[in-house]
Amino acid sequence: MNKFYSIAALLTTGLIMAQAGSPATYYSDINFNQSAAALKTAISTKITATHTKTLNYSQAEEALKIVDIDPDDATKTNVLLLYGFSNNICPSSTADDNDHRRRNKNSDGGGASCQWNREHTYAKSLGTPDLGTSGPGADAHHLRASDVQRNGDRGSEKFTAGTGTSHDVTSATWYPGDEWKGDVARMVMYMYLRYGNRCLPKNVGVGTAVANDSNMIDLFLKWNAEDPISAVEDQRNTYLGDASNTYGQGNRNPFIDNPYLATVIWGGQPAENRWPDVFLATDAFDVMSGISIYPNPSNDNRINIDSEADLDEIQLININGQIVQQIKKPVSINHTYTVEDLPKGFYFLKLNANNQSTTKKIIVN
Numbered sequence: 001m002n003k004f005y006s007i008a009a010l011l012t013t014g015l016i017m018a019q020a021g022s023p024a025t026y027y028s029d030i031n032f033n034q035s036a037a038a039l040k041t042a043i044s045t046k047i048t049a050t051h052t053k054t055l056n057y058s059q060a061e062e063a064l065k066i067v068d069i070d071p072d073d074a075t076k077t078n079v080l081l082l083y084g085f086s087n088n089i090c091p092s093s094t095a096d097d098n099d100h101r102r103r104n105k106n107s108d109g110g111g112a113s114c115q116w117n118r119e120h121t122y123a124k125s126l127g128t129p130d131l132g133t134s135g136p137g138a139d140a141h142h143l144r145a146s147d148v149q150r151n152g153d154r155g156s157e158k159f160t161a162g163t164g165t166s167h168d169v170t171s172a173t174w175y176p177g178d179e180w181k182g183d184v185a186r187m188v189m190y191m192y193l194r195y196g197n198r199c200l201p202k203n204v205g206v207g208t209a210v211a212n213d214s215n216m217i218d219l220f221l222k223w224n225a226e227d228p229i230s231a232v233e234d235q236r237n238t239y240l241g242d243a244s245n246t247y248g249q250g251n252r253n254p255f256i257d258n259p260y261l262a263t264v265i266w267g268g269q270p271a272e273n274r275w276p277d278v279f280l281a282t283d284a285f286d287v288m289s290g291i292s293i294y295p296n297p298s299n300d301n302r303i304n305i306d307s308e309a310d311l312d313e314i315q316l317i318n319i320n321g322q323i324v325q326q327i328k329k330p331v332s333i334n335h336t337y338t339v340e341d342l343p344k345g346f347y348f349l350k351l352n353a354n355n356q357s358t359t360k361k362i363i364v365n
Contacts, residue, residue, distance in 0.1 A: 026257075032278055035356050036266070044194070044196070047254065052250035053248060062246075063140045066239060067236040067247075068080055068232065079116065083154065084166075085101055086099035087100075087102065088100060090103055103147070108145075109148075116147055117146065119143065121142045121187045127195075136199060141236075142190065154176075157173050158172065158205055159173070159174055163178065164178060178227070181226070182228065184220075189224070236256075291351065296360075302338060302341070302342060311337060312354070313330070314350075325339065347364070349361075
């Protein structure tokens with residue numbers, strides 16, 4: 001859910017926080033100081049091994065009445081509807097019924113008027129094979145309450161870039177809305193790591209494949225960075241991650257626990273880092289040795305990078321997460337790379353080599 005927090009604001013106000021399921025508990029056996037590919041495998045293994053309770057399709061529907069409750073609803077009566085954007089109560093004369101973003105939790109069913117049903121964020125028919133209504137098709141981590149008509153409008157269309165509220169972009173593509181795009185991205189990432197080739201991100205979205213994983217597309221990394229975690233995402237993760245709950249599966253969505261895991265694994269625009277003690281505000285995850293940056297701070301608008309590894313790419317990212325400079329296949333002299341004409345400011349310098357990456361903080365005076 002969009003909150004428009006800049007990286008700078010998160011760092012200075014202390015809003016980057018670990019929450020339930022922090023590395024000290026659920027992820028205690030994960031080594032975060034390993035290559036991106038190895039970390040992806042380790043997390044995939046974790047969320048598969050801890051998925052100890054498999055819900056059937058009816059149980060998943062009952063779960064949504066609990067996990068999708070609007071956190072701002074003191075009465076615990078209304079569920080939030082994925083893709084919805086009008087706060088009017090259904091029925092309403094001021095908005096189409098299917099525009100609504102919340103509805104009574106007991107108004108679930110197949111009726112077209114003022115009803116909600118289960119939206120498969122990873123559309124069933126886009127799975128290889130079809131996800132059906134059991135196993136991945138009943139995994140509550142990617143099922144969301146959605147208005148029946150709006151769910152039907154999306155159908156099995158692939159996600160694509162857009163702005164504003166949810167809508168068809170073309171006859172075959174769908175934009176989930178500014179409020180929901182991060183939620184969608186993180187659910188798709190979870191399904192990929194949990195079910196592998198059956199739920200490839202490239203099969204459910206339109207975008208360019210990332211450099212180190214031909215199955216992941218840049219669209220979902222962008223949405224993950226632009227739309228930080230919402231209260232309902234944390235609510236869902238906490239409940240579903242506890243197998244002692246009636247409909248708890250036992251496993252968690254790691255990208256809700258920390259969206260920055262996607263940045264570590266696949267790169268792209270830096271996402272919200274909720275574990276500063278692990279990744280030290282994007283600075284501590286260093287899988288490449290033999291890297292030195294100097295001068296830092298720089299007083300002449302240039303920096304030098306000594307690297308034992310041959311760099312594939314250099315990115316200069318400002319505190320708002322925007323790429324200021326991007327140098328692909330940079331040229332070195334005696335293993336030293338020089339980046340010049342740097343504007344004054346505080347930056348993250350991301351270095352990529354051999355499907356691994358490290359990020360350093362630099363200051364240009």
